[in-house]
């Protein structure tokens with residue numbers, strides 16, 4: 427498994443936090459997904475070896491929890507909160523707006539490979555609902571006009587690449 431040296435250091439460090447190294451499986455999977463964007467097949471065997479488990483043990487966890495992705499995502503990741511405050515203030519319409527703008531649907535990579543739009547649960551910014559995260563940037567009080575600006579910026583940045 428080809429991971430950045432800093433991720434490997436974090437992984438080795440996280441394992442020391444647990445009396446049984448098998449208990450480090452979830453944080454390891456999160457670290458891998460953070461770097462790679464999803465959990466590829468080779469990560470399953472790699473984590474199993476690292477923790478002295480069978481691949482099936484890791485596979486069961488990866489397929490049980492919906493937050494682990496099995497497929498690559500787009501270059502940009504748009505996460506729209508769908509929990510109560512955001513849902514009541516238009517989160518669903520905002521998500522549809524991004525789907526239309528990028529000609530895609532939730533969870534899929536857009537045809538140009540540029541974005542993945544997804545619903546997520548509460549982003550801990552309920553007072554400024556509805557909120558959207560693009561990669562690591564939080565956007566608050568996102569109405570239709572603001573969603574349009576965000577989409578336009580993503581498209582402009584893609585053209586500069």
Ligand code: FES
Nearest residue numbers: 507512549551552
């Ligand atoms: S409900 Fe959306 S941030 Fe909490």
